[in-house]
Amino acid sequence: MAEILPFHGIHYNPAQVKDLAKVICPPYDVISPQLQQELYQSSEFNFVRIEYGRELPQDTGTANKYTRALAVLQKWQEQGVLTTDEQPAIYIADHSFLFRGKKYRRRGITCLVKLEEWETRTIRPHEGTLSRAKNDRLNMLWTLEANTSPVMALFEDSDRKIAARLDSAARGKSLLGVNCRDGEKHRVWAVKDPGVIRWVQEYLAGQPLYIADGHHRYESALSYRRARHGSASSGAGLGPFDFVMMTLIDFADPGLVILPAHRLVRGLPQSALDILRTALKICFSVEEYPLDKTGISRQIENLLAEGENEVNLVLYGLKNDTLLRLTLKDWNFVRLMMPYFHSELYQRLDASIVDHVILEELLGLSHDTAGSFLDFTNNIQDAVNRVDERETQLAIIVNPVKPGDIKSIADSGDRMPRKSTYFFPKIPAGLVFYRFK
Known part of the structure; x- marks a missing residue:
């Protein structure tokens, strides 16, 4: 079933960027023109310049928002604004937020997951997609050779074994901490212990993963992979583009909030x-x-x-x-x-x-x-x-969809109508990301 790997995460350097709340941003699909402008103004290092940059009237096929994003990424890496972890890790990502007056915490595992064609049933979608959004993310992949924001996927941890292991791993000092002005908080731990990583890999290897948010990102990654291999069934061996960055969340996580569209x-x-x-x-x-x-x-x-x-x-x-x-x-x-x-x-x-x-x-x-x-x-x-x-x-x-409905639809091989679910809040871009160049 699902094959996961640790990776050398890229993230902001706390020594150079003191207030991470000013530089992380929502994923591309919820950034309106007004929000994009606000994010640009919030910091010269805001990740929107990479995740979803401005389009300009003079853009061409060789000079556009994608090439500008690449230039920014390379510049920030050269300047040390962004740093790359020397040791591969899986990342525990806690997202705390307030919803309707109640406090929630949603915990995820950010890692690489081997891309699988839908027919294998290893990765299961639950919702339809639009070609325009897929083309945008595909252009990003060809230009940046990076996953700038994770696909959100769900797994089953009915006996709470992974939850217990993650609780233990998250007792130490966090790699990153963010306190946002809207009350949201993020903490990220890098888990580098090979024994813990191997245990998580083996536990998740026995089950499928269900895409919650990020169908376009996943399908774009599949298209990119096929093109790089020359065909969907190429046997040329695995490359770094055969994996996509995901944040994996338990179906039963108390912080999993699903809103209707x-x-x-x-x-x-x-x-x-x-x-x-x-x-x-x-x-x-x-x-x-x-x-x-x-x-x-x-x-x-x-x-x-x-x-x-x-x-x-x-x-x-x-x-x-x-x-x-x-x-x-x-x-x-x-x-x-x-x-x-x-x-x-x-x-x-x-x-x-x-x-x-x-x-x-x-x-x-x-x-x-x-x-x-x-x-x-x-x-x-x-x-x-x-x-x-x-x-x-x-x-x-309409009423919101229940997590069990998502699993049942995906298990049946069907997909809900597009825009059936909205996972709140969105996983931000810019905390940790993957470059496979």
């Missing part, structure tokens, strides 16, 4: 939404609730919780000052609208019902055209605000 519909003629109000009653029981403007987020959360174990949706924007709660009338009727080649696990997901029944069948938004009319958010209040501010017309609020 609520759908936001925009740009439709009002007549389409008027028709939708009537058409919904074909498939759903529709209950109307007067809007509680003093606590709309809590009201929506309570409505969603009433049907936690069944399809249960809340719509905002179809009727003034009213929330609509939708539950299925007849599953056997609704499943006729679902793609037959998907598993029943897939078909019963809230996101699948929304995408195939409401968006595709009732609104006529196909998989290819939906992107022009669709946006996503993991925050209920943000969804409500964007409807109120007329930035979007309709918010479709």
